[in-house]
Amino acid sequence: MNFFNLSPLLVGLGLLALAGLLFLLQQLRIRYTELPVATTMFWAAAVREAPVRVLRQRFRHLLAYLLTLLICWLLWIGFGGPLTGAQRTAGFNILVIDGSAHASTGDIFQQSKRQLLSDVSKYSRDSREVFLSGAQNVRVLAPGEEKLVLERRLEEFEPVAARSSIDELLRLLPRNNSYPAEVNVVVYGGAPISRHALDRLPDGYSVARRFDSQDDFENRGIVALGIGEPLSGEWDKVDVLFRILTEGLSVNHDDIRVQIGDQDLATNRLESISSNEFRVRDVVADGSIFAVSIEEPDDQHFDNEALVTLPTKERISISLGNDVPTPIRRAIDADAGIEIVGSGASVAVLGPNDPESSIPYLRTTSTDQQPKAFVIGYSGELEGMEALHQSVADLGLAEIDSAAMATELNRDISVQLDYSDVRYVSVWNDLVSESFNFKDSLSFPIFVSKSIRYLADQEPWYAYLAAGRQPVEQTSGSSLASSDLFAEYANGASYVRNEAGTLELRDGTSLQVSLLDPAASVRTGSQNLTDAAIETSNAQTAWGIATWLALLAVVLLGLEWYLYQRGLMP
């Protein structure tokens, strides 16, 4: 009912202005047109019986003035809607409407929007700010802006297939130095807020939820979709896994549709790992799109389909020197992703006595020629320890039992990084010889495989692209078992993209990003993180007060009219 919202100071100033305005109006009424007459005797007598209002003389109609003033004040207060009680805080109010996938259920977003528009005018314009938390956190109403602006801006927004970014907003808010010490955050919608995000808010910040999600939520959604090296070991294929969570509904094979490129997958190729986890084995890694969808409708439609771009796997061509140690040769032979060519190789594998190569190479050398066990020729852009750590990880050296090696050789096992125009990996010949037990460890073929792929500098492929999550890069040798497919990532990390869809890379290729947000698909589990710390704000009180004040003013207006008709009012 109220048109706008003012601070108590402005409301008080308005009351004074009304009193002054009415006084001025009474002044204006006595600025008469002068008319000469033969005598004023009779008029003066008539006026003495019923005097008119006069300026700067005795105020003859104080009660009428007070009644009028009271009516105006009540209307002013009623329509001004001053903030009262809990609404009027000394701090700043940040209203956040959830526009993520959580708000796509039913008409939650529309209800949240209506509630927000109703509540926003109850805060003074200078002490509130409104954000829409969708794929990004967008400020839709700056301090001082009118409510009409918010209405118009919100018309452009609908919920998007993105995980909630409220946590990110809560992380960023304290960095804004323009906010006062006390900040009240009110969330409209049922998007979860992590305990971690709440705990790290500084003192003075409070978070409340104004409008929650619906209770009768029924859904089944794809919450994970990932790619891994095939268990079959075929070099040009991958295994694809996905997980479906349900709430109030069940899922079976018949409800699931899988497409690879334009082709539907035969149902017999879909394996159930558990009641809600499925796998498709030996999918050809040809760069096509792997799509999983659930046919039957439910309350959340954004999670009914998930897509992932399959990698394009190519064999690495290498040239072998004449003096390559036998254990390395065996490891290369066992790697289906590597082929030995006579010419045109991208990587050279050399023994201690083989000549230098102009292409990236893996070579063995004697302990006399190389003080360190592993020397990495690095041509990347990283510097210092960062480059060293990245290279060690890429080569799988972290998985090597270096302590056992050192004991066996009675020498320190260490890694050296040299900057070079040509990539290379140089390792002591003794470590990879037939007489040393490194060749028998599980990490040896991984080292060889990863080293060759490191030297070939193959583009990584992404095992898992979820909206708002870090990408999981796969290069070689790792399987689904070792990939962190279902891991939860910490908030605040750099997001690949917060909204599901197609991700265009700078090299022109594109990748598919899916929602894959368990919190958006099922309400159980995610609620425990958030609701305990959230209290419901009560912004309804002042509306009632304003309404009653306005009604009282209308009644007094009726009284004034009655008195005027009876001749009791001037």
Place this chain on the structure above:
Amino acid sequence: MAAQLTFEELFDPEFLDALETFNLRIKRFLRQGRLGEQLTHDRGIGLEFKDFKQYVAGDDLRAVDWNIYRRLGRLFVHVFEEYQDLPLYLLVDRSRSMFLEEVPRVHAALRSALALSSISLSQHDVVALLSFSNELEMHSRPIAGKKQLTLLGHRMVSLTEQEGTRLSESIHQLAFRKLRPGLLVVLSDFFDPQGLDSVTDALKTCRHKLLLVQLVKDSDSDPTQNEELVGDIRLVDCETSDAVDITIEPAVLSRYRRIYDEFNQRLTNFASDQGIGLVRLNADQDVLNQLAGLFESGALTV
């Protein structure tokens, strides 16, 4: 201010001709006048026998009834009805209120004064012209003869607008002038700022017979006829410059009419109680027609 009357406008021959048949009579007249047409209480030397009275020294021996003396041996003299002239004092209000408005009240006042002058002069009475505003002024001493009407007319049109209305003081000033008792005709709107009571109190002390000619206008009793009198206005008294702020609304108009009616009623009651003649002339209407109504039987008796 309205245009002043010119002599030609005032001295209208048709207007004067129409007055030929009118007479002005007084019920009881006072002594000391010249012979004229007004019947007095004096028993004098007229033609019509009235009574006898015992002779006293100084009586005219020509009036002794010698037949009675022969029969009774006592001296009685004839007493005759005596007709004397009537001094007519025209007291014209020349305050600003008489000159205000489109048709000023002074026009009707002067025409009335001229009419009364004409009637009086034609019946051998004497006429004096006086005016008042803040002070009393005499413009013409009592003069007789019908030829003097022109002189009076010129004097009348020369009456210009003065300031306020102080009728009560003017009456008092008139008492100090040694004027022969006569008929004092007061031509005024009687809008004396000192109030009607002060006017009536002063008139009570006057030793002349009185004829009050009240000049009124239609808008006096019905202010709504004044088209400018609407809304919120400040009424300024043309004489005193006193201002009254007022909002024209039915309740105020009603109160005004009641107060104005009370004013007129008080003046009427005063005249009635004191045996004073009161004529109410509407300045917005033709004076001759109104006078014809007053002189309906040919004579106006005061």
